[in-house]
Amino acid sequence: MGRRSERLSKQGMLASDLSGEGDVIQVVSRAFDVLRCFEGHEARLGNLEISNRCGLPRSTVSRLTHTLTRMGQLVYLPRDQKYRIGPSAVAMSTSMMKGLQLRNLIRLRLQDVAEHLPGTVGFVIPDRFHLVYLEYARAANALGLHESTGSRISMASTAAGSAYLAALDVEVGDALINEMERETPDAAKLARSRIEANRRHMREHGYVTAFGTWSPHINGCAVPLWSPQYQTFVVVTIGLLAAMYDEKRVHKEVAPRIIDLAAAVGALLEGDGDIFANRLERKPIAVPGHNNNKMMMTEEKNGVEAGARRPRAARSLRARDGRR
Secondary structure: OOHHHHHHHOOOOOHHHHHOOOOOOHHHHHHHHHHHOOOOOOOOEOHHHHHHHHOOOHHHHHHHHHHHHHOOOEEEEOOOOEEEEOHHHHHHHHHOOOOHHHHHHHHHHHHHHHOOOOEEEEEEEEEOOEEEEEEEEEOOOOOOOOOOOOOEEEOOOOHHHHHHHHHOOHHHHHHHHHHHHHHOHHHHHHHHHHHHHHHHHHHHHOOEEEEOOOOOOEEEEEEEEEEOOOOEEEEEEEEEEOOOOOHHHHHHHHHHHHHHHHHHHHHHOOOOOOOOOOOOOOOOOOOEOOOOOOEOEEOOHHHHHOOOOOOEEOOOOOOOOOOO
């Protein structure tokens, strides 16, 4: 495999992965689609509701829920004739969330920003065509902003999603939008209309904004961070009431704080900690600071493999291994 192909395979899911081609087994992909329908431990869904949510035939859903129940991933409730998340799924998620100390430190950094900006500050990770809040902090006067840990937000219409898409290598980002078009054509159309401007703004300023695309009342700002452990980007983001923070104010007052937040979270992730299980090695993506001259530092892939910890100044948002 050439360097270019190797590079592209690292960033998110390629089109062949998403469409079920290559080595992806459709039944496994569909089983996870079913589990994604349960957004909380208390969620109770029947086969018809699951079918409507994930767009699968009811007969297929019935077979999948039966199998997942036998595996302990789901529990069947005879009285309701519905399912809920089972003990095996809870145990799996719990084992993946061991890094509570690191997450608490991240939450403190988010709270530092939330105390100065009346919005919802989040640390999110990608999940197909959405992003999920892993941690968040909210100002006491953040009216109308209700995201919390585990909340899923659109990749196409939010600042966080725009930052994630803009950070991906061009081929990977375009392939993801193409796959998005099969399931959510309106979202794909919105993402495609903004992707080039977002990529350009990311290269020049190190952050991405979204004004009224997710909600006409909400403006957002976000910065992506590369995670070597998971070979994908995570994102720090904030949503604020548009009535309080218009476009000019977001660029002038909010963006510098989110860039600093990204640097602080990146510094936390540099240690021997995993977001989930205390093993994540982390180097922050290169982004300009307040004066557009201060650059965060990144690290060559071969330097990591050699055990070196020598940071270098990135030429741009794109590192040699294809990260943007």
